[in-house]
Amino acid sequence: MIKSIKKVAARVAMSFALLGLIVAPAMADVLDDIVERGKIVVGVKADYAPWGMRDASGNLVGMEHDMIDDFVARLSKEVGKPIELEKVVVVSSNRMQFLEQGKVDMFIATMSNKPDRRKVVGIVQPDYYSSGVAIFAHKDSGVDGWKSIAGKKICGIQGAWYNKDHGLKNGAEMVAFKGTPEVEKALLDGRCVGWLYDDSAFIPRKVNEPEKWVDYSIATPTVDDVPWGAAVTLDELGGRLSTLLSEAIIDWHKSGRLIELEEKWGIPQTAWLQQMRERCRAGDKVCNDVYDEGE
Amino acid sequence: MDIVWDWFQWLYDEHGIKLTIFYDEWDRNRFFKGIWTTIHLSFVCIVLSIVIGICGTWLQMSPLVWVRRIIQAYIQFFRNTPPLIQLYFFYFAVDTSVSGLLGVHGGILDSYGWAVVSLSFFAGAFNVEIFRAGVEAVPQSTTEAATALGYTRRQVYQYITLPLAFRVCLPALNNNLINLLKTTTVAYAIAVPETLYISNQIWSDEYNVFEMMNVVWVIYLVLVGFLVWLMHNWEKSVKIPGYGK
Numbered sequence: 041m042i043k044s045i046k047k048v049a050a051r052v053a054m055s056f057a058l059l060g061l062i063v064a065p066a067m068a069d070v071l072d073d074i075v076e077r078g079k080i081v082v083g084v085k086a087d088y089a090p091w092g093m094r095d096a097s098g099n100l101v102g103m104e105h106d107m108i109d110d111f112v113a114r115l116s117k118e119v120g121k122p123i124e125l126e127k128v129v130v131v132s133s134n135r136m137q138f139l140e141q142g143k144v145d146m147f148i149a150t151m152s153n154k155p156d157r158r159k160v161v162g163i164v165q166p167d168y169y170s171s172g173v174a175i176f177a178h179k180d181s182g183v184d185g186w187k188s189i190a191g192k193k194i195c196g197i198q199g200a201w202y203n204k205d206h207g208l209k210n211g212a213e214m215v216a217f218k219g220t221p222e223v224e225k226a227l228l229d230g231r232c233v234g235w236l237y238d239d240s241a242f243i244p245r246k247v248n249e250p251e252k253w254v255d256y257s258i259a260t261p262t263v264d265d266v267p268w269g270a271a272v273t274l275d276e277l278g279g280r281l282s283t284l285l286s287e288a289i290i291d292w293h294k295s296g297r298l299i300e301l302e303e304k305w306g307i308p309q310t311a312w313l314q315q316m317r318e319r320c321r322a323g324d325k326v327c328n329d330v331y332d333e334g335e
Numbered sequence: 336m337d338i339v340w341d342w343f344q345w346l347y348d349e350h351g352i353k354l355t356i357f358y359d360e361w362d363r364n365r366f367f368k369g370i371w372t373t374i375h376l377s378f379v380c381i382v383l384s385i386v387i388g389i390c391g392t393w394l395q396m397s398p399l400v401w402v403r404r405i406i407q408a409y410i411q412f413f414r415n416t417p418p419l420i421q422l423y424f425f426y427f428a429v430d431t432s433v434s435g436l437l438g439v440h441g442g443i444l445d446s447y448g449w450a451v452v453s454l455s456f457f458a459g460a461f462n463v464e465i466f467r468a469g470v471e472a473v474p475q476s477t478t479e480a481a482t483a484l485g486y487t488r489r490q491v492y493q494y495i496t497l498p499l500a501f502r503v504c505l506p507a508l509n510n511n512l513i514n515l516l517k518t519t520t521v522a523y524a525i526a527v528p529e530t531l532y533i534s535n536q537i538w539s540d541e542y543n544v545f546e547m548m549n550v551v552w553v554i555y556l557v558l559v560g561f562l563v564w565l566m567h568n569w570e571k572s573v574k575i576p577g578y579g580k
Contacts, residue, residue, distance in 0.1 A: 198523075198532075199539035208365075215446070215526040216536070225427055229434070230441035 070145055070272070071280040075119050082108050083130040083138055083147025089244040090305040091150050091169075100127055103305045104148045107168065110297070111288050118284060136161050139273055146272045146281065150240070153269040158331070162277025164285045165329050166320075167267030168298060170312035173202045176227075176242040177234035177259035186210050186260050195223045195232035206263060207236050228252075234259060243307055258308065265312050286329035293320040293327060353543040356550065362537055369533030370554060376450060376529060377516045377558075383455035384515060385508075388462025392470055393492060395463065406463065413460035418453070419521045425453045426525045450522035458515040465511060469504030470496055502573055509566040513559055520555075530554055 074080045084100060085092030092102040105127075112125045128144050135149045139161050146164075152171070153163050175194065177183035183192065190211030196203045198216040207214045215232045217223050220241070227235050235242075239262045245253050270289065272282045292298045293316045302313060320327035343357035356366040395406045413421065426449045430442045437443065444452065473496050481495045523532035531551060538547040 198535055201540060203536060204540045214536075216532075217526055218524060222427070225431075229431055231445075 069280060070276045071119070071284075074115075074123060074145060074281070075121060078121065079124040079126055080112060080115065080146075081126045081128055081144045082112075083135050083144035083149050084108065084127045085131075085149045086129045087131060088150050088240075089247045090307060091240075093244075093248075100129070103169075103301045103307065104150070106301050106304075107292065107298075108148055110292075111285065114288050115284060136271070139271060142273075146270065146276075146285065148270040150268060151271060152266040153331075154266070160274070161271040162274045162282060163269035163271050163331065164277070164282050164289065165269070165331050166286070166289055166293065166316070166327050167269045168289050168292065169268040170265040170310060171238055171240035171268065172262040172265040173206055173236065174239040174242070174258045174262045175234040175236050175260045176239075176245075176256055178227075178230075179255050179257065181233035181259070183234045183259040186263075189234065189260075192234065193232040194234045194236050195226050196236045197223060200237075202236060202264065212236075227256075247306060262310070267312070283329065290320060290327055290329070293317055353541060353546055354550070355541050355543065356537060356547075362541070365528075365533050366530075366537065369528055369530045372447075372528055373519055373530040373554075373558065376447070376454075376519050376522065376527065377562075379451050380454045380458060380515055380519065381512050383451065384458035384462050384512075387455060387459030388466045388508075389497070391459065391463035392466035395467060396470070396492075409456075410460045410463055413457050414464075418457045418518050419524055421453045421457055422450065422521055422525055425449045446522070446525040446527045449525060450519070450527045454515060454518060454522070457518070458511055461511045461514075462508065465504045465507045466500060468507065469500030469502075472503045473499045499578075502575060502578065505566070505570045505573075509563070509570070512566065513562060516559055516562055517555065 084105060085102070086094055086100055088102075090102050091104045092100065095101045108125065108127070112123055116123045128138065130138050130144070130147060130149050132150070135147050135151060136157065138144045139147060148168070151157065151163075153167050157163065175183055175186075175189065181192070183189055186206065187210065189207070192212055193215050194207050194212040196207060196214050196216040197220065198218055200216075203214050203216055214236075215226065217226060220237075223235055223237075226232055239258055242256075242258055246257075270285055272279070272285065276282050293313075296317055299309070299313050299317065302310065316327065325332060340358045340363075343354050346352045346354065347358065355362040357363060391406055391409070394402050397403055416424075426446060430444065430449065434440070434443050477499070478491050478495060481491045486494065519529060520531040522529055523535065526532065534547045534551045538544045541547075
């Protein structure tokens with residue numbers, strides 16, 4: 041009996057060891073693979089207008105898609121061989137897994153650069169965009185700047201940390217619901233005058249459903265910016281692909297390309313991009329390819 | 336009072352038990368406001384649901400078939416749907432339609448108002464059935480005797496049936512009212528700032544989920560315990576010696 045248990049245990053242990061071998065990261069350089077197949081697989085968004093969306097004829101377009109096209113052109117030039125681009129549509133809940141499983145070589149998919157994510161994927165520095173918290177309000181609401189929300193009903197999402205710091209502390213009466221559909225309904229029904237949320241969620245609403253949101257606009261400056269980063273696998277971070285991507289992003293900041301793209305896609309000007317342009321031109325360390333604590 | 340708050344501050348500093356609702360004035364104020372909201376929301380709903388129960392039972396015995404049918408429909412509607420869905424339905428569907436009809440912007444009732452309406456009718460539907468059970472338990476010979484003494488139908492109900500029925504159905508009523516108090520927590524779905532809603536905000540802000548879960552648990556234990564104690568005393572005080580034995 042004991043013997044057979046030991047046998048089973050040994051088998052289980054061995055299969056785990058084998059599994060470990062299979063999922064162990066391939067040591068070959070990602071860029072070599074890309075050049076060999078003549079193709080790069082990039083994770084993109086299709087559900088986040090205007091950063092990544094589908095146009096009327098179903099093509100994937102958006103600010104991030106323009107960035108990716110530009111990067112692939114640079115890549116082809118760098119390796120001296122035309123590299124084909126294959127886009128794989130990802131969503132927020134699977135983008136990191138796709139990268140870990142090797143389904144994509146990299147992604148630019150509206151991902152904010154957070155400490156817990158940096159442990160899972162390699163977030164390429166510098167960051168390329170930034171979003172923060174703002175209030176989306178009706179034009180007749182009288183909301184204009186953070187101080188103006190005192191005593192007003194402001195909708196929010198239950199459990200969001202900024203409900204206290206930016207809503208309650210500014211004197212607003214927070215009306216918080218479980219999810220965004222309830223908030224939208226309450227806002228349109230006039231149960232609250234504004235919506236405290238991530239500003240990058242308001243812009244797609246204005247772009248996709250202009251009639252519905254015609255009377256609403258972002259009525260406060262954006263605060264508590266969280267930057268967005270492109271990602272490669274953890275092992276690849278610091279490798280050739282990641283270095284090339286860093287160089288491209290630095291160049292986009294310096295040349296003002298990101299600001300141009302922002303304008304092209306109808307995204308309200310982000311102060312962060314303006315600052316980054318100046319800082320990159322001045323050679324600030326924020327604009328290098330390593331992540332420094334507190335950056 | 337400061338000494339108590341300081342003790343909780345010490346508890347956090349020394350043992351990492353983060354009860355901001357005691358030492359942080361901001362959290363303390365909103366938390367106690369939340370408990371107060373739970374208490375008066377429960378009180379208003381309990382009173383209204385009992386009124387609805389009494390009226391409903393009275394109407395259920397109406398000689399008019401349509402009145403009986405309407406009451407029956409009301410009971411089925413409220414008893415056979417979950418309270419959370421009723422709350423959403425009232426707040427997001429009924430309110431929108433009615434304010435659309437009336438041309439009102441911003442809703443006809445706020446979230447607290449709709450919580451009162453929906454929870455009172457929800458518990459009221461059960462109360463109707465509870466009271467009916469009590470009424471039916473009153474022996475027919477008793478009501479017949481009252482009629483023979485010249486009582487009208489309303490008088491029989493008011494002076495004979497109801498007082499007796501009330502004693503029969505108190506245990507079942509207690510159950511339902513306790514349930515009602517617990518069901519007020521669903522009002523947090525439509526942003527009524529009651530205990531659970533506020534606690535959820537606090538644990539999201541302070542990352543003290545574990546501590547707040549315990550606090551919420553204790554709060555409801557105390558609130559429900561108090562209601563149970565109150566109802567038991569009431570039950571005892573109205574007991575008729577020998578009746579129901």
